[in-house]
Amino acid sequence: MIPSATPSAAPSAQAVGDFIGLLGYSALGSFALLSQDAAYAPELRERLVLSRMAARELGEIDVIENLVAEHGSDLDAVMASFRDIMNDFLVRAQPRDWWERLIRSYVGHNLLQDLVEDLSRGLPASVADSVAPCLARSGHDDYVVGLLQPVLDAEPQLAARLALWGRRVVGEALTLVARLFADHPDLAELLPADGEARGRVASLTGRLQAGHARRLGRLGLTS
Amino acid sequence: MIPSATPSAAPSAQAVGDFIGLLGYSALGSFALLSQDAAYAPELRERLVLSRMAARELGEIDVIENLVAEHGSDLDAVMASFRDIMNDFLVRAQPRDWWERLIRSYVGHNLLQDLVEDLSRGLPASVADSVAPCLARSGHDDYVVGLLQPVLDAEPQLAARLALWGRRVVGEALTLVARLFADHPDLAELLPADGEARGRVASLTGRLQAGHARRLGRLGLTS
Numbered sequence: 001m002i003p004s005a006t007p008s009a010a011p012s013a014q015a016v017g018d019f020i021g022l023l024g025y026s027a028l029g030s031f032a033l034l035s036q037d038a039a040y041a042p043e044l045r046e047r048l049v050l051s052r053m054a055a056r057e058l059g060e061i062d063v064i065e066n067l068v069a070e071h072g073s074d075l076d077a078v079m080a081s082f083r084d085i086m087n088d089f090l091v092r093a094q095p096r097d098w099w100e101r102l103i104r105s106y107v108g109h110n111l112l113q114d115l116v117e118d119l120s121r122g123l124p125a126s127v128a129d130s131v132a133p134c135l136a137r138s139g140h141d142d143y144v145v146g147l148l149q150p151v152l153d154a155e156p157q158l159a160a161r162l163a164l165w166g167r168r169v170v171g172e173a174l175t176l177v178a179r180l181f182a183d184h185p186d187l188a189e190l191l192p193a194d195g196e197a198r199g200r201v202a203s204l205t206g207r208l209q210a211g212h213a214r215r216l217g218r219l220g221l222t223s
Numbered sequence: 224m225i226p227s228a229t230p231s232a233a234p235s236a237q238a239v240g241d242f243i244g245l246l247g248y249s250a251l252g253s254f255a256l257l258s259q260d261a262a263y264a265p266e267l268r269e270r271l272v273l274s275r276m277a278a279r280e281l282g283e284i285d286v287i288e289n290l291v292a293e294h295g296s297d298l299d300a301v302m303a304s305f306r307d308i309m310n311d312f313l314v315r316a317q318p319r320d321w322w323e324r325l326i327r328s329y330v331g332h333n334l335l336q337d338l339v340e341d342l343s344r345g346l347p348a349s350v351a352d353s354v355a356p357c358l359a360r361s362g363h364d365d366y367v368v369g370l371l372q373p374v375l376d377a378e379p380q381l382a383a384r385l386a387l388w389g390r391r392v393v394g395e396a397l398t399l400v401a402r403l404f405a406d407h408p409d410l411a412e413l414l415p416a417d418g419e420a421r422g423r424v425a426s427l428t429g430r431l432q433a434g435h436a437r438r439l440g441r442l443g444l445t446s
Binding site: 028031032035036038039044045047048051052054055058059061075076079080083 | 251254255258259261262267268270271274275277278281282284298299302303306
């Protein structure tokens, strides 16, 4: 189905359903990402913080499950079509050490949060209210900045390598965003209208890149 | 320190502190075990169930952190000495497929829950009340029985292999229980008194083995 090009048309039920599925898989995907990071954490304190962050991300799924049930559907079913995209991110951006692992989540998890937040602005008000608790930020960005900044200040060579790695990770993430809209074209109905669907997705990609650049800037890395 | 041999003496502060550290690490270790299993789950439904179980296990850690803070200590510090033992379990019992992975957690996670529950009976009443919410069972055993039973009924060769694997896993787990009491001898004060510390730990091991045999019996496997 070709997404509507009409600026302020209410999104279709398909677009809203796709969003809820994405949101559910985003919670499960964030859990997978952060719990895997926790398993590799060199210090017990970091392992504990990341494990708790992972568990909190998954906590969102109860809200989503209720919402899905209200619409007479099943959580597995609405999430299933996002599975490959998220798994591909883990496979295609394999970190070689703890620092690359932190950057992978810093880039990928936060870009995903930006994406979901951006899309949520196009939801009907009643759905937007229901999913609001799921859009709370995890604080993962501030945590990683706190961990990485002193290390990067002390090791310019590491900083250069991680800047390169950050570009690789964001490239993979944006490729998957493009695939997300190719697989679920109705999702584009949720984006602010500026012409046809392709233009909307291009504008979104620009916003995601800007958010990414800001985040890398916080670490003193060029994106 | 040699644990007291007096039957009903109140346990020392060291014994109680060790127990709380073990409980904290047990929550974090269960999270690590079950979230890793979730990452390998072949079906989205299983991945979701195991991820949620992992998150619930970690939820216990808030109670423990408060308890530790009341005693003027730090969660990392009390947990640190258990780290190697739990990590060793993951390293020494590496599953070769999904079924071995399920059995590893079925055996290891449930034995750990039995151990903690057994030790908790020796706590002073006030501490026992505080930690009671952390002793709730995860339901992991029933879930695994539901997944495995139809598969085992249909594949006797798999059942034979998993029975063997279950013996290997429980062997590793009991070796680590012995090391737990060697590293933290005061913990034995929490066990029902029947003579000296060595006898108490031997009785505990017998109870853990009986629980294990019962669980394997539910799957129709001999322990």
